[in-house]
Amino acid sequence: xxxxxxxxxxxxxVAWLLRLCSGLEFNTSGANSVKFPDSPTxxxxxxxxxxxxxxxxxxxxxxxxxxxxxxxxxPSFRVQILxxxxxxxGEVIDWHNTQSRNRNVKLQLLDVAQHYRLPDADFLLxxxxxxxxxxxxxSTGCPLQGPVFMQTKQRRHDHVLLHPDHxxxxxxxASTPGWYQQQYLLAEAARAVPWGSKIGKLFFAGNIDTGNxxxxxxxxxxHFPEYDLRVWNWKDPNSPMKFVKLPEHVKYKYLLNWPGNTxxxxxxxxxxxxxxxxxxxxxxxxxFWYHTLEHGKNIVLTKGIEQTSDVTDKMHKVVKKxxxxxxxxxxxxxxGADLAHNVLSVxxxxxxxxxxxxAYAKLQRFEVERHPDAVSLGESLTGPVIWRFEDRTCKMCPxxxxxx
Numbered sequence: 001x002x003x004x005x006x007x008x009x010x011x012x013x014v015a016w017l018l019r020l021c022s023g024l025e026f027n028t029s030g031a032n033s034v035k036f037p038d039s040p041t042x043x044x045x046x047x048x049x050x051x052x053x054x055x056x057x058x059x060x061x062x063x064x065x066x067x068x069x070x071x072x073x074x075p076s077f078r079v080q081i082l083x084x085x086x087x088x089x090g091e092v093i094d095w096h097n098t099q100s101r102n103r104n105v106k107l108q109l110l111d112v113a114q115h116y117r118l119p120d121a122d123f124l125l126x127x128x129x130x131x132x133x134x135x136x137x138x139s140t141g142c143p144l145q146g147p148v149f150m151q152t153k154q155r156r157h158d159h160v161l162l163h164p165d166h167x168x169x170x171x172x173x174a175s176t177p178g179w180y181q182q183q184y185l186l187a188e189a190a191r192a193v194p195w196g197s198k199i200g201k202l203f204f205a206g207n208i209d210t211g212n213x214x215x216x217x218x219x220x221x222x223h224f225p226e227y228d229l230r231v232w233n234w235k236d237p238n239s240p241m242k243f244v245k246l247p248e249h250v251k252y253k254y255l256l257n258w259p260g261n262t263x264x265x266x267x268x269x270x271x272x273x274x275x276x277x278x279x280x281x282x283x284x285x286x287x288f289w290y291h292t293l294e295h296g297k298n299i300v301l302t303k304g305i306e307q308t309s310d311v312t313d314k315m316h317k318v319v320k321k322x323x324x325x326x327x328x329x330x331x332x333x334x335x336g337a338d339l340a341h342n343v344l345s346v347x348x349x350x351x352x353x354x355x356x357x358x359a360y361a362k363l364q365r366f367e368v369e370r371h372p373d374a375v376s377l378g379e380s381l382t383g384p385v386i387w388r389f390e391d392r393t394c395k396m397c398p399x400x401x402x403x404x
C-alpha cells in the first residue's frame with residue numbers, strides 16, 4: 001500500500017471539511033429520517049427496495065462481503081461503520097479519475113454520518129462505471145456473490161445497489177462545481193432566459209470519441225435546421241474544441257442527453273436548465289433516481305441512438321413534434337426542473353444514503369468487526385492509504401481461490 005497525493009487531497013477536501021464540520025464528529029444521538037408519504041420524493045426511495053430484493057431471503061453474510069472485496073480489481077474501497085464511526089479499507093484507484101471519485105463519495109459518507117446515527121454496516125463500494133459480473137460459484141471459500149454499491153448499472157445487475165454518484169460533490173475533471181452549487185447557478189441562468197427567449201433547436205455538445213457518437217460524422221446538419229449538435233474529438237489535436245459551458249445550455253428549448261459508454265452524469269444537470277430534455281436510453285443504464293423520470297411528464301425518453309437514421313429520422317420526428325406542441329414541451333421542461341431541484345435536493349440525497357445503509361444493515365447476518373486494512377474516514381480523506389488489489393487482506397476467501 002502507499003499514500004496517495006496528499007497535497008491534492010488536502011486542497012480538494014478542505015472546503016468540504018470546513019463546510020461540514022469543525023472536526024470529524026459523527027452523529028451518535030439518533031437519526032431523524034423524514035417521511036414524504038404519497039409524494040414524488042417518497043418514490044425516490046423505492047429504488048432501495050428494488051435493489052435489495054435479491055438478498056431479502058438469503059440475507060447478507062460476511063462471506064458475501066468478502067467475495068467482492070477479494071475478487072474485484074476495479075477502483076473501489078470497503079466501507080465499515082462501527083459504533084457510529086466510519087472506516088475505509090483497501091482503497092484501490094486507477095490513477096485516472098477515480099482518485100477524485102473516491103474522495104467525493106467519501107465526502108458524501110461524511111455528510112451522512114454527521115446528520116444521522118448510522119447502524120453498523122460493512123460493504124464494498126466500486127467507483128468505476130462498469131459493474132462487475134456475478135461471480136457466484138467462482139470461489140470455494142466465498143461461493144455467493146454479495147451486493148456491491150455503485151453509481152450506475154444495467155437492470156440485469158441485480159447484485160448492484162445504486163447510490164448517489166460522485167458528481168453530487170463536484171466533478172473536478174470537468175471543472176464542474178458541486179450539484180448543490182449547480183442547482184443555484186443554473187436556476188439563476190435559466191431565469192435570465194425565459195421560454196420565449198430560448199432558441200427553438202435541439203442542442204448537444206460532447207466528445208465524439210465515446211460510445212456511438214461517431215455516427216454524427218455521417219449526418220449533414222445543413223438539412224436539419226432544428227438541430228444544433230456539436231461533436232469533437234478531444235484526443236485529436238486537430239479537432240476544433242467546441243466545449244460549451246453548462247449555463248450556456250439554458251439558451252435552448254430542447255436539450256439532448258446522449259450518454260457515451262455507460263451513464264451520463266449530466267442528465268440531472270440538463271434538467272436544471274428549464275428546457276425539455278430528450279434522453280437517449282442507451283444500453284439500459286440507470287442511476288438511483290431514474291425511476292422518477294416519466295416520459296411526457298418530466299422528460300422525453302427515446303430508444304438509444306445507435307445508427308445514423310436514429311438521428312436523421314427518429315430523433316428528427318421527436319423534435320418536430322416538440323416544436324409543434326410548445327405548450328407541452330414547456331410543461332415537461334418545468335416538471336423536469338422541479339424534479340432536479342426538489343426531488344434531488346441536498347436533504348433527499350442525504351436521506352437516500354441513510355435509508356440505503358439502514359436497509360442494507362437490516363439484512364446483514366453478521367457482527368461487524370474492524371478489518372485489518374481499515375483506517376478512519378478522517379484519515380482516508382486527508383491522507384488516503386492506497387492499496388494494490390493483490391495486497392488486500394483476504395482470510396475468508398483468498399484471491400487464489402477465484403477462477404480467472
